[in-house]
Amino acid sequence: MDKMRRWVRNQRGSILLFTVVLVTPLMIIIGGLAMDLAYLGTVDDELQRSMDAAALAGAGNLSFDPSAFTGDSSPVRVAAQNYATSNPYRAENLAKQITTTTFKLNAANVDNLVDGNIVVGIWNGTTSTIGSYPPGFTRRSSSTDDPFVNAVKCQFANSIPTSFLKLIGLTGLSTAAQAIAVAGPPATLCPGCCPFPVGVTKCPFQDAGGNFGSQGCGQPVSTFIPSTTNTASWINISGTSTPNAPDTKDAITAAATGAGCNSTLSAGSQVGANNGMIESVFKTLADCSAHNCDSGPGTNGYFIDKYNSPTILTVKDANENITYQGHGWEVFVPVIDTADHSCPPGPMNGSGGNAPTILTFSRLVITQVIDHGYCAVANHHPGTLWDANCPTPNGTASTRVDPDLRAIFGYFSCATWDAPPVPNPAPIAGLAEKLRLVK
Numbered sequence: 001m002d003k004m005r006r007w008v009r010n011q012r013g014s015i016l017l018f019t020v021v022l023v024t025p026l027m028i029i030i031g032g033l034a035m036d037l038a039y040l041g042t043v044d045d046e047l048q049r050s051m052d053a054a055a056l057a058g059a060g061n062l063s064f065d066p067s068a069f070t071g072d073s074s075p076v077r078v079a080a081q082n083y084a085t086s087n088p089y090r091a092e093n094l095a096k097q098i099t100t101t102t103f104k105l106n107a108a109n110v111d112n113l114v115d116g117n118i119v120v121g122i123w124n125g126t127t128s129t130i131g132s133y134p135p136g137f138t139r140r141s142s143s144t145d146d147p148f149v150n151a152v153k154c155q156f157a158n159s160i161p162t163s164f165l166k167l168i169g170l171t172g173l174s175t176a177a178q179a180i181a182v183a184g185p186p187a188t189l190c191p192g193c194c195p196f197p198v199g200v201t202k203c204p205f206q207d208a209g210g211n212f213g214s215q216g217c218g219q220p221v222s223t224f225i226p227s228t229t230n231t232a233s234w235i236n237i238s239g240t241s242t243p244n245a246p247d248t249k250d251a252i253t254a255a256a257t258g259a260g261c262n263s264t265l266s267a268g269s270q271v272g273a274n275n276g277m278i279e280s281v282f283k284t285l286a287d288c289s290a291h292n293c294d295s296g297p298g299t300n301g302y303f304i305d306k307y308n309s310p311t312i313l314t315v316k317d318a319n320e321n322i323t324y325q326g327h328g329w330e331v332f333v334p335v336i337d338t339a340d341h342s343c344p345p346g347p348m349n350g351s352g353g354n355a356p357t358i359l360t361f362s363r364l365v366i367t368q369v370i371d372h373g374y375c376a377v378a379n380h381h382p383g384t385l386w387d388a389n390c391p392t393p394n395g396t397a398s399t400r401v402d403p404d405l406r407a408i409f410g411y412f413s414c415a416t417w418d419a420p421p422v423p424n425p426a427p428i429a430g431l432a433e434k435l436r437l438v439k
Helices: 002-009 014-059 075-085 143-148 245-257 302-307
Strands: 118-124 136-139 153-162 172-182 199-201 218-227 232-237 313-317 324-326 329-337 358-369 408-413
Touching: 014 075, 014 118, 014 153, 014 172, 075 118, 075 153, 118 143, 118 218, 136 153, 143 302, 172 358, 199 218, 199 358, 232 329, 245 302, 302 329, 313 358
Parallel strands: 199 329
Antiparallel strands: 118 136, 118 153, 153 172, 199 232, 218 408, 313 324, 329 358, 358 408
């Protein structure tokens, strides 16, 4: 009996028994759980990469024309679907894979529904409402949103089967991914591009509700002296002080020749502005002081030389309608916001803390220059802003309306170039070729 009692009280080997009975099953449970979660993590990563590719591809096809993102076969939706289906994830069967059947072009989604696979809209990366668009992503809900669309959202959700967890009744785990890509207006000039030292107003790109869009594309731009309301002004491309004559002439020469260009302007920069027209500056565009508008390289006539080149320039509005086609000088200019944010802007002056702020950039086609009341070139287009001041035959010294008149006329020429986008609502006076994932 004593031997039996000693054997029962003997605890040697109990830890081993505990390990075998309890710890080993626990390790199996943890291993099985880890296997299911590792598979889920892999699927999440692959699915996110697929949505990133789809959103970037869709955003890369945004343009000023709403047909780019409306309709079942629009380039934005087709590109997004193509890149999504070309980057599949690990699904257990074809029915759950990203295919043209499961990742739809929204053929029945005529209202761009919020839960669609491909949703176009407006991205506001600030913490404040801009116009009528709050922070974050707002889907396009009607054609009134078309001029403001700058982003594409792609999303996909599904479930994956489990291996171990199905033993406890959990047969599947949910997985989902979402990506938003922006193709907004450019935040900088294109590499190597020299800015023309004129700032143009944001107002053609802003509606009465304060929403920025592309509606200014193809619209005319002008600046007069004397005038109290202009849509453009001279700017200091190197700082916030009032632009002076020597620096402005140098900037015009750099824009014309590409030499000596060292601009670091970007969205958010402030630039000094001067609503006046300095005679010596104007002579770098067209010198009509001798009653005969001079051309030629050097100090006189850059605009006349550019206009007389054989190149035909075409300017289109946001709906791809031609608003100007002919000769001119295509330059790069910043789109600015005056300190008082007014529209129309009134005199576009400002320096120091009141200097205008650059919102984005645009191409501008200069179509006519007037100096001492004479029109520099014979560019007669009835109904244009400059035509009333350029009696036929213009471009000669035969007639002039006002001997004190100096002016520049042109058109916003919205186009794309190699630059990062502004991720916030801004005048869509151009489109950046570089895209940005914002979510």
